Structures are given as structure tokens and as C-alpha cells.
Amino acid sequence: MLVFHDPLHRGHAPTHEFFRGELVPCFEKPERVDYVMEQLRARGDLLCEPDIDSRSALQRLHTPRYLQFLETAWDRWLAFQPDGRRQQPFPSVWPVRSLRSDVEPANFIAQLGLYSMDNGTPLVQGTWAVAKRAADAAASAAARVAAGLRVAFSCTRPPGHHAGADFMGGYCFLNNAAVAAQTLRDLGVPRVAVLDVDFHHGNGTQSIFYERSDVLFVSLHGDPASEYPFYLGYADERGEGAGLGYNRNYPMPAGTPASVWFDTLEHACTDIDQAGCDALVVSLGLDTYEGDPISHFKLTRADFHRLGVRLARLNQPTVLVLEGGYATADLGLNAAAVLAGFEAEMGA
Template identity: 35%
Template structure:
């Protein structure tokens, strides 16, 4: 399998985030990128570094704007520079106030914009956030183009991830929705595209983006949001609206879910994708379902990813893996390797 990596896959991550009320070292550490890279190499993938696209590139700009709000993109591009002009501002932008049920008047002050466009305290914006996000998008566009031109499977190593990014809001370490942008590329070739999210956390951004569409099926297997991030979305009854009704599938699972239960849910997801008649699949690939992950609550083993890979292969569809989470660095290389070997990567 060809793997396309972001030119910034081993960039320094953000410094901190809020987790259960405390500031902790941010979990998106550069060693994640290095471990995933090693796993891909060991599984026999051919590694290519993506050519960096920016919004001067019309294809890249049009694809981003086909998913994201223009004012939000403008914010992401300029946020850090404008923030830095405020006296005594921090090195990274974090919202200290957000619009809510009772106050939601748009305001262009940098502090107000941070609250407006950043949905939680896990997505700080620093000097290189926009550059790194473009690196992820570059990798995913190049990988999706591979499928469009006849490859049977591709991997996009994106850092930062994308599945929590909504049309006009960053959250959960995500800024641009890489899987959604990939789906736009694949739709140029395939009539029906499925996005299957196997990250520990519900792919709320991807759901929001495609909630009214019937050409892209979104399926997510994740920790039950009753007790787990992102808390406000990911419930079973969220099925899509208008034309998109019936084209969003959520499969929430309880804390402690082990391989047998997980694979049963994955089997359900596979059948939904086949019923939909997908012509290509995007797998939003997270490894935070691993038993020791600091941000997870499932009990998957390294060998579970081999079984997941095998089931994904059974779809017999052109398949694009897009990197999402996975924060237990010591097992990340092996878990990537198992997934790729199960799928049959070489």
C-alpha cells in the first residue's frame, strides 16, 4: 500500500490542553507521528511525502471551501498573528469564553473569535497550526487522488487529525476535516462514498458536515457519549436530516468494550456500507480504542487491529485510511502494523 505522509507529520504538537478540568501536556505529541510512520514502514507500505498545497493552489482551496466556511478558514489562517497583537497574550490560543445558549452575538475581537471558532480546550491554535493543518490536507488530497486513479488502497498520515472539525469550528485537536475533504475528492470519481470512523471518539465534525447529504454515508463506532467525549453528539438516534435522513449511523459502545463486542459492531457497520452501495470507503483511523490509551475507555489488544483490518478488507472497496487519534505511543507502531497486515497492505 502507498502511504502519503504530511510534510509536518512529526511537527511539535501544541503544548497543553484541558483534560477533566486540569491543564495537561497535550496528547498530540510528535512521537505519535514517528510511531505511526514506523508502523507503516514495518507493514511494507511505500512512503511518499505529500507536496505541500496551500490556498494559493486552486484545487486545494476549492476542496477546503467545499467543506468549510470561508470566514472560518480566514480565521484559522490569521488567528495566531491577530492574537499575538493583544497585549499579554499567550503563545497558543485557547478560548476563555464561548458563545452559549444565552449569549451569541458575533464579535471580531480575537478573544471572542477564539470562543466562536474553537469548540473546546483541546484544540489550541499556535504559530504553525494552519501550516500543519494544510500538511494534513495535502496528504489526504494526494492519497485520495491515488484511489481516484485506480489504487485499491492508500493511507494518509495526517497530523493534526480531522474528524472533530465541523464546517466552521475546530475542536478535539482537529482544525480541517481531512476525511471530509477526501470524500469530496473521491466523489469526483465515485457516486457513493462511505466514511467509517473507527476512532475511540465520535466523528462529530464529519457527521455535522454530511448530515444533510445522501451521497456520503457516515458511520461511526465510538464510546457512548452519555459518558464520553464529545458528550453532545454521537447518539444512536442521530440519523441525518432532510435528504440525509438515514445516511448517518452511530454505533455507540460502553466503556470496557473488548474485541468480540467491537467486531460485532464493526460487522454491523460493514453491512450498512454494503447496503448503501458504496463504491469507495474512507476509514477514519484511530487507535485510541487500545486498552492502555489515556484518552480511551475500550479494551482492544494489538491483535484486535489485525482482525479489524481483515473485516475492512472484506468490504472489497477502494479504501483510504485517514489518520485520526491514538495516544498510547508505546503500542502505536505495532497497532498500525497489525491493522495494515490484517488488511493486506503489501
């Protein structure tokens, strides 16, 4: 399989995050992708560095103010905290209801809160460069699929599906799946489906496409009543305006077994079939694994092979975009199982 990967991804390597009130080592770490790439090399996949600039797609998806902030965030931080080179800045205040978000404050920590949905998405010096290359990889994979390739895999980090038009969150800075979908549209694909199978709802992707009918967003995920991101992902969120009916959510309770999860996947696949889409982007979160330390579904490695088979049976030109998955040592084996299942169904 053709795989786009940026070998410089280790430049985004925050050391710690806040988790349930404690400072803990980061779950989203470079080793995640290192383990995946080890398995892809063993499989003999064709590995390429990104060669498409995603900036035009990013400018369609994210606001200019937010992109400017991300690109300059580290310099802004050092201007604010000259001795902060060895520190990780975190927001401590957010513009919640009744507070203004239309004016960017001069204070960097206030800026960070303006553009963050949580305090679990740490910035370091290399964050912008690595996030931008991850978006480039998604655009590169989408460009090949738009040109006629059956499937391509964007194997990068940080993930992207929690990033909205003007905010970061959930380890995500730029929305890679949205970049893939927008690139497909810009290259002439009439309608794109985004299927998000991460344990956590892709709130950023939903919000970006919520009023559009050219991109169908379908997600199956942990019930936001108890699972991050909490404030989006309910079944009654169906889209607005031109996008009404083009947003489908399938929340499930923690502890959902594979049998129920795959029954729900069938509903999601039916949505995609009925929408008459011309290409598919998969937010390939692998944190549905039974051994994941921060998620609560019960899929096994064999289930990921089954997932790959089912994705291939949608019979769509497909871009796979790596999202979550924090059982680090198992992540490569689980990703390889998805690819193997997809290729087995294709007859590759």
C-alpha cells in the same frame, strides 16, 4: 502500501492542554506519528509527501470565515497579545444558546471561542500550515484511490474528525476524512462511505455530511452520554433532508470488550454494503486500544490486524486516514497491524 505523510508535521507541537481542569502535557503530540512512521519504514511502505492541494475540497466543507480565521489565527493572536509568541492561546468564552454567533467579535479570545467547541485544541504558530498539509495528504491519498489504486494511507496529524464546518475541537482543525470523501466525490466517485472507528464520535464529519445522501457516515464509538464529544453521536441521529438514513451511529459503553466491538462493526459493515457505496474512507482512530490513556475500549494488537482484514473484506477502494490514538509508543505497532491485516486479506 502507499502512504502520504508530511515530514514537517512537528511544526504543530503544543506543549500543554486542559484535561479535567488541570493543565497537562498534550496527548496529541508529534511522537504519535513519529512512532507510526518508524513502523511503516520498517515494513517497506512507499512513503510520499502530499502533492494535491486540498483547498478546493476545504472550501466545500468549511465556511470561508472559519478558514480565514485558521489561516490568520497566529497573526491575530500576536496582534492581540504582542508578547504572546511563547504562549498558547485558549478560549474562555463561547456563544452558547441565546448568544449570537453570526457576528465575528473583534477580540481574539472571543473569536477563538466562536470557532472552538472546547478548550482542549491548542493553537501554536505552525498549526495552520501543518493542518493544511494533513488535509493535502488526505486529498492526495483519495486522488490515487479515485484513479484506481486499491488502498492508500494518509498518515498525518493533527487528526480531523471532530472539526466541523466552522469549528475546531478534540485536537482537530480541518476535517481530513471529509476532505478525502469530498475529493473522491469531486473526482467522479458517485457515493462514498465514511466509516469512523475512533473511540470518540466523529461529530464534525457527521455534521458536515448530515444533509447529504452522496456520503454515508457510519460510526462506532464510546457512548456520548459519558464520553467526549458528549453532544453528538446518539443512535437516533439518522440524517436530515436528503441525508435522512445516511447517518448511522453505534454508541457503546466504556469498557466494551473486543467481542462486542466486532459484533457492532458487523452492523456498520452491513450498512455500508447495503448503501451501495463506490469507495470507502476510514477514520482510523486507534484509541480503542486497551492501553490508551484517555479512551476506554479493550482492543488488543491482534484485534487491529483483525480490523484490517475486515476492512479489506468490504472490497471497496479505500482511503485510510489516521485519527486518534494516544498510547504513543504502541501507536505505530497498532497502525502497522491494521495495514498488515488489510494487505493479508488483499493477498498483497
